């Protein structure tokens with residue numbers, strides 16, 4: 393893996409060239425430090441998540457590719473979906489929980505899935521051009537991304553796997569810092585089931601790119617990178633929580649330390665069938 397090279401686009405977006413045709417579009421000045429990802433193939437490009445919408449992301453995308461771009465959401469939370477309405481070609485995972493939000497030709501995310509009321513935000517209804525089933529391989533021309541269901545953080549959460557280049561775009565399923573399992577819709581049993589299903593899909597050398605980052609010790613930012621051991625620690629931690637063998641380090645929300653880079657937050661509703 394080459395050294396990260398980053399550059400600012402204006403004063404808001406930080407662009408990182410992760411590999412040829414794979415860019416992280418970071419928003420380090422946003423309080424949740426979101427990272428969106430642009431994958432450019434020979435024929436098409438895909439933007440995975442569109443940020444909180446504090447600033448328009450489309451000029452950033454246009455600066456990196458002149459190929460037709462499809463915007464795909466990892467899930468509906470407000471900090472990942474803000475610019476979605478700015479894209480003509482929109483895609484979502486073909487899940488019943490998402491299909492239920494479409495009527496009169498427009499997609500309407502309910503606030504219990506968007507959670508935008510936290511920041512005084514409302515969803516902008518827009519048409520969905522493409523519904524892609526779980527397991528679908530998005531062929532961009534020389535770059536293929538497979539859609540994997542990774543619920544837990546939210547029921548509709550998906551990740552993308554580039555099997556050739558061994559990269560998992562994990563969105564909010566796995567990132568640096570506190571994983572949010574304490575919010576409405578989150579489920580620790582689902583988290584564990586999804587993590588266990590994901591593990592055999594990934595080789596030891598997989599690069600996992602998450603959707604929230606943290607500053608480096610010198611205050612600069614790069615796309616949040618995790619690896620196979622972090623997924624192993626997530627599984628081990630969830631198993632231990634289920635079995636009552638991992639006490640939280642603090643409560644309300646219950647805060648579990650999974651390793652020195654990741655922790656998991658949980659609330660009364662998160663435990664589901666475990667309690």
Ligand SMILES: [Zn+2]
Nearest residue numbers: 467469545564
């Ligand atoms: Zn989220």
